Amino acid sequence: MEQLTIVSEVMAALGRVLPGRRPIALHEPEFGGNEWQYVKNCLDSGWVSSAGDYISRFEHLLQDFTGAPHAVAVVNGTAALHMALLLAGVRPGDEVLTPSLCFVATANAISYCGGIPHFIESDSSTLGAGPAVLGEYLNDIARISGGVCVNHNTGRPLRAMIPMHTFGHPVAIEGFLELCERFRLALVEDAAESLGSYYGERHTGTFGLLGTLSFNGNKIVTTGGGGAILTSDSALAAQARHLTTTAKTNHRWTFSHDQVGYNYRMPNINAALGCAQIEQIAGFLDAKRRLAARYHQAFASVSGATLFSEPPGCRSNYWLNVLLLDHPSETILDALLQTTNEEGVMTRPAWKLMHQLPMYASCPRMPLPVAEGLSARLLNLPSSAVLGRDDGE
Ligand SMILES: *Cc1c(COP(=O)(O)O)cnc(C)c1O
Numbered sequence: 001m002e003q004l005t006i007v008s009e010v011m012a013a014l015g016r017v018l019p020g021r022r023p024i025a026l027h028e029p030e031f032g033g034n035e036w037q038y039v040k041n042c043l044d045s046g047w048v049s050s051a052g053d054y055i056s057r058f059e060h061l062l063q064d065f066t067g068a069p070h071a072v073a074v075v076n077g078t079a080a081l082h083m084a085l086l087l088a089g090v091r092p093g094d095e096v097l098t099p100s101l102c103f104v105a106t107a108n109a110i111s112y113c114g115g116i117p118h119f120i121e122s123d124s125s126t127l128g129a130g131p132a133v134l135g136e137y138l139n140d141i142a143r144i145s146g147g148v149c150v151n152h153n154t155g156r157p158l159r160a161m162i163p164m165h166t167f168g169h170p171v172a173i174e175g176f177l178e179l180c181e182r183f184r185l186a187l188v189e190d191a192a193e194s195l196g197s198y199y200g201e202r203h204t205g206t207f208g209l210l211g212t213l214s215f216n217g218n219k220i221v222t223t224g225g226g227g228a229i230l231t232s233d234s235a236l237a238a239q240a241r242h243l244t245t246t247a248k249t250n251h252r253w254t255f256s257h258d259q260v261g262y263n264y265r266m267p268n269i270n271a272a273l274g275c276a277q278i279e280q281i282a283g284f285l286d287a288k289r290r291l292a293a294r295y296h297q298a299f300a301s302v303s304g305a306t307l308f309s310e311p312p313g314c315r316s317n318y319w320l321n322v323l324l325l326d327h328p329s330e331t332i333l334d335a336l337l338q339t340t341n342e343e344g345v346m347t348r349p350a351w352k353l354m355h356q357l358p359m360y361a362s363c364p365r366m367p368l369p370v371a372e373g374l375s376a377r378l379l380n381l382p383s384s385a386v387l388g389r390d391d392g393e
Contacts, residue, residue, distance in 0.1 A: 099162075
């Protein structure tokens with residue numbers, strides 16, 4: 001009976017916020033600005049590939065928007081993470097702390113470095129990792145030895161930590177900064193989902209040694225595929241540029257490379273899309289906040305489920321709206337997924353937890369009851385910017 005009530009109340013609330021057309025996507029891109037013109041400029045000039053003016057223009061727009069002193073545009077967010085971890089010193093056999101409730105790209109990037117993901121617990125007040133419980137855990141398992149943090153259960157170095165701003169909601173980043181200092185870990189911030197989200201006055205992705213963004217088709221702005229590395233360290237930015245451009249030495253005609261590099265630079269045609277998209281980000285953010293406010297209003301009267309709000313002191317981009325069941329229930333969650341998707345309202349559960357995937361099942365991890373509870377409570381709702389506009393269909 002309870003299940004039927006929740007499902008019908010949720011359907012009614014969704015109907016109030018999303019009248020009109022079906023199906024409704026979870027997140028669709030919008031190309032209402034200079035996209036056609038800038039892409040045409042690339043085609044007309046022949047500069048479509050990994051050199052051209054739009055790349056540095058896009059990087060400057062990212063720097064201005066986030067306040068990061070340096071931005072390096074790359075082919076996707078996963079490549080940005082891979083590069084950031086290499087630059088943070090992650091080497092084969094190192095452990096890297098990362099939330100189990102996360103997109104698979106983060107654990108994969110650790111693996112590309114030969115590192116071992118070490119899964120950490122979530123906090124239901126941010127949906128990201130929680131620094132307090134992690135600090136207690138590290139007090140138990142971590143020892144500083146010769147300036148290096150070592151997991152004394154495995155004997156391996158603990159090299160870095162990757163907090164992630166989940167669905168755009170800022171994590172308690174100051175707590176992680178403090179832990180990284182105390183345990184001598186490099187902080188790499190996965191801000192793939194949080195362009196336009198602020199912790200206090202400061203943009204997410206600018207707190208760590210390095211931060212990463214994604215511009216995949218479902219993110220708040222898209223370049224088709226793309227990503228970026230943010231840092232305030234000019235030497236790291238120069239290394240990122242060099243390594244992502246096949247470590248080619250600077251010469252007018254000689255093809256020479258001074259280390260094993262990567263072909264990770266963002267092509268000009270993608271950067272052209274990115275410039276046009278960033279020009280519109282204020283409007284996207286505004287529309288998404290209005291959509292979130294409508295969801296809040298509509299779900300206020302629904303019993304048994306609550307719309308997730310940005311953490312206090314933070315400003316979220318509300319990339320994907322989150323409905324949380326008050327109590328974990330796979331049965332109710334499945335019923336909601338079934339009914340909404342059958343009715344053409346695309347909803348999605350959280351990612352399957354990383355420690356439950358076959359390739360990561362044997363990785364070290366702390367107890368994860370909150371992450372496991374969240375994955376049986378969490379439903380992502382349609383969140384495209386267009387749905388927040390008054391003329392939005
Ligand atoms: C999207 C995303 C990435 C990177 O994705 P790409 O598709 O490679 O651009 C990384 N981490 C998280 C949490 C993401 O959501």
